[in-house]
Amino acid sequence: MGVSGTGKSTLGTALSQSLSLPYIEGDDLHPPSNIAKMSQGTPLDDADREPWLGLIRQTVVQKVEEQIQAQEGRDAEEKLKGVIVGCSSLKRYYRDILRGLPAPPKPENGDAVHSPPPESLRNASPATLSSAASSPAPSSPSLHPTNPPSSPAPQIRTFFAFISGPPSLLYARMEARPGHFMKASMLDSQLAVLEDPTTTGEEGVIRVSIEDETGVQVEKVREGVRVSGVEV
Numbered sequence: 001m002g003v004s005g006t007g008k009s010t011l012g013t014a015l016s017q018s019l020s021l022p023y024i025e026g027d028d029l030h031p032p033s034n035i036a037k038m039s040q041g042t043p044l045d046d047a048d049r050e051p052w053l054g055l056i057r058q059t060v061v062q063k064v065e066e067q068i069q070a071q072e073g074r075d076a077e078e079k080l081k082g083v084i085v086g087c088s089s090l091k092r093y094y095r096d097i098l099r100g101l102p103a104p105p106k107p108e109n110g111d112a113v114h115s116p117p118p119e120s121l122r123n124a125s126p127a128t129l130s131s132a133a134s135s136p137a138p139s140s141p142s143l144h145p146t147n148p149p150s151s152p153a154p155q156i157r158t159f160f161a162f163i164s165g166p167p168s169l170l171y172a173r174m175e176a177r178p179g180h181f182m183k184a185s186m187l188d189s190q191l192a193v194l195e196d197p198t199t200t201g202e203e204g205v206i207r208v209s210i211e212d213e214t215g216v217q218v219e220k221v222r223e224g225v226r227v228s229g230v231e232v
Contacts, residue, residue: 001089001197003190005173006163006210012086014214015161015221019080019232022063026087029055043189046093053097056087061100064156080232082156089160090193092200099158157230158204161221162197165210204228 002008009025016023030038034048060083067081089095170187197205206224208217225232 001087001095001160002163002210003088003090003170003194004187005170006165007173007214008086008088008163010214011161011163011208011217011221012084014218016084018218018222019082019084021080021082021084023084024056024059024063024086026052026056026085029059038186041186043186043193049094050097053087053094056085057098057100059083060085061156088190089197090190091195092197092202095160095197095202157228159221159225159228160197160202160205161217161224162205162207163210163217164196164207167191169210 012023012025015021030052034044034052037044037048063083064081067079071079071081085098087098089098167187174187198207206221208220212220222232
């Protein structure tokens with residue numbers, strides 16, 4: 001996670017290879033209306049992002065369920081299950097949608113109001129880096145449920161690899177990406193929206209520097225996940 005230009009795709013692809021887990025590029029799931037707005041230099045609002053984030057979560061849940069089903073009945077050693085996702089995830093509100101938590105109420109101005117989720121729900125659904133438990137557990141609430149009420153969803157721990165760095169380097173990277181729908185002029189709006197997950201009391205957040213080599217970033221993420229009790 002992080003603003004544009006941090007190298008989410010590069011790190012995500014490297015983690016996918018290192019952990020032998022599939023990678024999803026969150027931008028690929030944007031509807032055409034979102035891409036059109038960003039191509040014109042118009043920032044997305046919550047109404048644009050909510051269904052997109054819900055679709056990312058839905059896609060991850062489906063892939064983890066497929067992994068569990070593929071290993072059922074096999075005597076082979078238990079494999080790590082999960083998905084790597086590249087997604088900006090700028091607000092805690094957005095990250096909670098990716099965690100599968102219910103949408104918070106909104107005031108009349110339409111901005112999301114965030115209240116911290118119960119401790120029991122914080123690690124109940126997928127996001128940027130997910131490692132699934134081997135046995136199913138009841139699903140947490142979701143904006144886009146993918147299972148009927150009688151069908152349990154896998155219990156999935158959620159981790160966010162937060163890539164951060166100096167704005168000057170971010171601008172330089174974005175200017176070097178000709179043809180990308182995300183314009184460098186929109187970086188200011190992203191930085192203004194960004195809620196640093198290391199300061200909001202969220203669990204499962206691993207900060208890595210944009211200035212580190214990709215291999216160093218990968219090892220920092222893996223170590224952060226291991227410290228949380230997940231063998232990777």
